[in-house]
Amino acid sequence: MLAELLPEILLIGAALLLVLLQGFCGRDACAKLSGYISLAACGGALLLVSLHSGAGVERVLIPEIIKLDAFSLFFKLLFLTLSFLVILGSLDAVKRYRMGGEYYTMLLFTTFGMLIASMAVDLAVLYIAVELATISTFALAAFRKDRQGAEAGVKYFVIGALSSALVLFGISLLYGIAGSTSLTAIAEALGSSSGPVASLAVVFLIAGFGYKIAAVPFHMWAPDTYQGAPSTVTAFLAGATKKMAFLALMRIFIVALPGLVESWAMLFAVLAVLTMTVGNLVALVQSNIKRMLAYSSVAQAGYVLVAFAVLSSKADLTLAAGAALLHMFVHAIMKGGAFLAVAAAGSAIAGRDISDFAGLGRRMPVTAFTLSIFLLSLAGIPFFAGFVSKFLILMASVSAGGAYIALGVLLVINSVISLYYYAKVIRVMYFEGGEVHRAEEPVMLVAALVVSAIIVLYVGIFPESAIQLAKSSAASLFTP
Amino acid sequence: MLQYLILLPLAGAIASYFAGRQSSSAPRIVALAVSVATLGIAAAVLRAAPxxxxxxxxxxxxxxxxxxxxxxxxADALSAALVGLTALLVLVSVLASWDVEHRSGSYHAYLLCMLAGLMGVFTALDLFxxxxxxxxxxxxxxxxxxxxxGENRxxxxxxxxxxxxxxxxxxxxxxxxxxxxxxxxxxxxMRQLLGGESMEYRTLVFLLVFAGFAFKIPLVPFHSWLPDAYSQAPTPVTILLAGVLSKMGAYGLVRVALGILPAEFAVFAKAIAIMALVTVFYAAFCALAQNEVKRLLAFSSLSHMGFLVLGVASLSFIGMKGAIFQMVSHGLIIALLFFCAGMLAARGYELRISRLGGVLRSSPLLGWVIVFASMASLGLPGLSGFVAELSILLGLFREYPVLAGIAVLSLPLTAGYYLWFLQRSIYGGDAGLRRSGVTMVEFLPVAVLVALITLLGVYPAPFMELVGSIAGQLVNAVGGG
Known part of the structure; x- marks a missing residue:
């Protein structure tokens, strides 16, 4: 069992080491050293996980509590890749925000919590893991010590606490019906009966997690938090933290509540329509790039919810769930990359308005080029990863037939709307702004950007292996 | 061989970008070499076309x-014809952009990327x-x-x-x-498996697919992007937009909408024909009202694309052949017209029709080329536009005599706006200063286009034979004749 948990042990070990380290060296040296230690720990864990992944991995580590399957490995891959990229980028950003070693400690704790959450098949463990991961991010979000930073932190904390309460209430209702917090036990106890209590539990769970994934109408905190937090942290929040809530949703609803699929898929369909439409329309008018990306994040969550809604159809369910998984992975990389690019631009540009990015194409060519790749991918332009995953979602919804086709058409129309605000940024970067001087680009951030861009292009051009991985990971959810 | 049509321009695009960092004149050499080589491959594809x-x-x-x-x-004859047209017009476009100095590396890289994409569209056998x-x-x-x-770009x-x-x-x-x-x-x-009564959502499928092509061709009422794009794009790019990108829509209409969904196409054929007819007239009237050369040409192009769609919708053998002929013919003629507009601008003419005048006296050769191109566009017998439009009308008469009767009325209208345009801009006016003559870089594409338009007009038989079989197959699938 220890061998399977080696990545987690590595992370928690490194995190505790960093705590001890704070007492022994100066602030700046400590920050630097902590950065490299956490980078190594994350890289090591990533390596272990990627060696592990592959078909047919399924180990029950603690019966009915912790299970390592293809689904959890997929998310581990996602979380660790993103943590790695964010830590890599942070090596540059830490100085600017005067952050110490505690920054990395919290990143590692968060990642640790996420890894546990990916394996939890028990509601109580899942809840605790999610909380562990979330509480560290509260501090991360409030790292900027100005008014905006404080607003980001407070909003995130209050909403986070509220949503946890809602989730907990939903869990307690399920426990009341089933007498157990194990997902499979709940599924057995519920069967296909949908009493009022179970429906209430569904509503509370969706509302609670709805806040965490920033689905409309639970999204109001996201733009403020994403704007106020340091960009590297925002990259992490949008890329990884949000995906953990999706993970929990998938585990709970597919494994524990398959009997109620009709009712929850309906709710997800409504949320999907609201989320993508409102997200895109509001993103259109944003002038601050971080707010624009935040609303784009809201809209992209809507696309994933479309795939959730399709789960109630008679069509290929692994395709729908696999599409959702792939889009989460791709979104983590491209949105994480976009926020990291904003962080990189921050070393030369003071403002965060889209108009401040004028001439970035000549000023910071690598940053602008990679940011363009992420934006085109977010818009779903072919040969970029975002197209592949969005295409899969569309394929799943269209082949389900009936009303799901309408959902697909709405997705398409939203995608067209979104192209406007993504293309606007590219235009500003390349075709506006007068004479500008070449600025130095932060090395580590650029390294993180290039790695992300390569992933986006690779998945976009050679999608086969990514699609298969996503589909087989999704399949492990449906096999009891 | 077909893959090189895509790979070569892509490699050229990268080379051109990096060449642009060394000097502003190197990219055009790269682009020229690549587009000539691509034209060579395209010629080989055309020769080998079954x-x-x-x-x-x-x-x-x-x-x-x-x-x-x-x-x-x-590739088949239809693809090969469009591959050839694309390669030729991209070469024309590269020559038309000979004096682009501003960020020429990126400019030519984008041109070549477009070439690669276009070649892909015309040769892809997989819908994805x-x-x-x-x-x-x-x-x-x-x-x-x-x-x-331009200003409003x-x-x-x-x-x-x-x-x-x-x-x-x-x-x-x-x-x-x-x-x-x-x-x-x-x-x-798909061609084997789809179609007929058994297909689910057949109307929805057809309408969705048709919408994609109607936006691209475009047909009224999907056209509102066209005048702005054609008139604001740099002229070499307009050559491609009007000459080739519009053909993507026409090609898709023939290859996918008709080729894969023939039964559904037959159901909607009359509606499509009416839409096309509306496009022909609407665009012709708009052209009449324009005071800007490029906008006039944009609407003229739109009107001729409507004619092309009329030929497809006639679902008759001769009409289909005419439509495919029109794809190439319209591509050549509109490219020549926009090339002339670029030459006018390069000589310091203002492209407002009311401010032009006397071009024939201040730049005689250019003036004559414009007269020739306008005549070709309005369908003067002996030039390629006439052959295409005559075949389309013959086909249409067989299926929809009333619509054909109305369509004929558009011919004097087209002649009208072109002749009026010539009268105001080319003839008359002050003698003005003698402007600089036509350079070699300009003369070459003009000569090739003029020669091709004439050749296709005088002796269309070989081309008609080439596309005859494919036209026959497409039409037979819907039981037309």
């Missing part, structure tokens, strides 16, 4: 097997691949209009991008509905 049969697979690589998507390319290339052509077009266009570029993107995504939904029933993206297999 006179018989629908698309033949020539290259097939497994790409995304879990979704039944392959990287398959193929077709869609990818179709979409990717938009990005360089957007960048070119945005970076090198930002608005025009965004409109072009959003409108056609909407069309293509609706088309994608249609493709996916087709895939849901056949579990293949191969055009050849």
């Amino acid at each position: 006179a018989q049969g629908f698309m033949k697979e020539q290259l097939s690589l497994s790409w995304i097997p879990s979704l039944d998507i392959g990287f398959t390319l193929g 691949l077709f869609f990818l290339f179709w979409e990717i052509v938009l990005i360089p077009a957007f960048m070119l209009v945005n970076g090198w266009g 930002k608005y025009a570029a965004m409109k072009l991008l959003i409108y056609t993107h909407l069309g293509s995504l609706l088309m994608l939904v249609g493709f996916l509905l087709m895939y849901a029933q056949t579990h293949t993206f191969s055009m050849l297999e």
Whole structure:
């Protein structure tokens, strides 16, 4: 069992080491050293996980509590890749925000919590893991010590606490019906009966997690938090933290509540329509790039919810769930990359308005080029990863037939709307702004950007292996 | 061989970008070399094009097997004709951009990317691949209009991008509905498997797919992006927009809407014909009212594309041949016209018709070329436009005599706005200063285009024979004759 948990042990070990380290060296040296230690720990864990992944991995580590399957490995891959990229980028950003070693400690704790959450098949463990991961991010979000930073932190904390309460209430209702917090036990106890209590539990769970994934109408905190937090942290929040809530949703609803699929898929369909439409329309008018990306994040969550809604159809369910998984992975990389690019631009540009990015194409060519790749991918332009995953979602919804086709058409129309605000940024970067001087680009951030861009292009051009991985990971959810 | 039509321009695009960092004149050399080489390959493709049969697979690589998507390319006479046209017009466009100095590396890189995408569209045998290339052509077009266009370029570029993107995504939904029933993206297999009463959502599928093509051609009422894009784009790019990108829509209409969904096409044929007729007249009247040369040409192009669609919708053998002929003929003529507009601008003429005048006296050769091109466009017998429009009208008469009768009325209208344009701009006016003569770089494409337009007009038989078999097959599938 220890061998399977080696990545987690590595992370928690490194995190505790960093705590001890704070007492022994100066602030700046400590920050630097902590950065490299956490980078190594994350890289090591990533390596272990990627060696592990592959078909047919399924180990029950603690019966009915912790299970390592293809689904959890997929998310581990996602979380660790993103943590790695964010830590890599942070090596540059830490100085600017005067952050110490505690920054990395919290990143590692968060990642640790996420890894546990990916394996939890028990509601109580899942809840605790999610909380562990979330509480560290509260501090991360409030790292900027100005008014905006404080607003980001407070909003995130209050909403986070509220949503946890809602989730907990939903869990307690399920426990009341089933007498157990194990997902499979709940599924057995519920069967296909949908009493009022179970429906209430569904509503509370969706509302609670709805806040965490920033689905409309639970999204109001996201733009403020994403704007106020340091960009590297925002990259992490949008890329990884949000995906953990999706993970929990998938585990709970597919494994524990398959009997109620009709009712929850309906709710997800409504949320999907609201989320993508409102997200895109509001993103259109944003002038601050971080707010624009935040609303784009809201809209992209809507696309994933479309795939959730399709789960109630008679069509290929692994395709729908696999599409959702792939889009989460791709979104983590491209949105994480976009926020990291904003962080990189921050070393030369003071403002965060889209108009401040004028001439970035000549000023910071690598940053602008990679940011363009992420934006085109977010818009779903072919040969970029975002197209592949969005295409899969569309394929799943269209082949389900009936009303799901309408959902697909709405997705398409939203995608067209979104192209406007993504293309606007590219235009500003390349075709506006007068004479500008070449600025130095932060090395580590650029390294993180290039790695992300390569992933986006690779998945976009050679999608086969990514699609298969996503589909087989999704399949492990449906096999009891 | 077909893959080099895509790979070579892509490699050229990268080379051109890096050449642009060394000097501002190097990229055009790269672009010229690459487009000449591509034209050479295209000529070979055209020679090797099987006179018989629908698309033949020539290259097939497994790409995304879990979704039944392959990287398959193929060509028949229709594809080969458009491949040849594209290669030629890109070469013309490169020569037309000879004096682009501003960020010439990126400029030529985008041109070559567009070439690669266009070649992909015309040779893809897999609908997914077709869609990818179709979409990717938009990005360089957007960048070119945005970076090198006229005063109102930002608005025009965004409109072009959003409108056609909407069309293509609706088309994608249609493709996916087709895939849901056949579990293949191969055009050849779909052609066998689809169609008829058994198909689910057949009306919806057809309308979605048709919308994609109608946005691209475009047909009224999907056209509102066109005047802005054509007039604001730099002239060499307008040559491609009007000459080739519009043909993507026409090609899709023939290859996919008619080729894969013949029964559904037959149901909507009359409606499409009426839409096309409205386009012909609407655009002709708009052209009459324009005071800007490029906008006039834009509406004229729109009107002629409407004619092309009339030929397809006639579902008759001769009409179909005329429509395919019109694809090439219109491409050549509109390219020549926009090339002339570029030459006018390069000589310091203001492109407002009311401010022009006396071009024939201040630049005699250029003036005569404009007269020739206008005559070709209005359908003067002996030039290629006449052959195309005559065949289309003959086909239309057989199926829809009333519509054909109305369509004939558009001919004097077209003649009217061209002659009025010539009267105001080329003739008359003050003698003015003698402007600089035609350079070698300008003369060459003009001579080639003039020669081709004349050749196709005087002796259309070989081309008609080449596309005869494919036209026959397309029409037979719907039981036309």
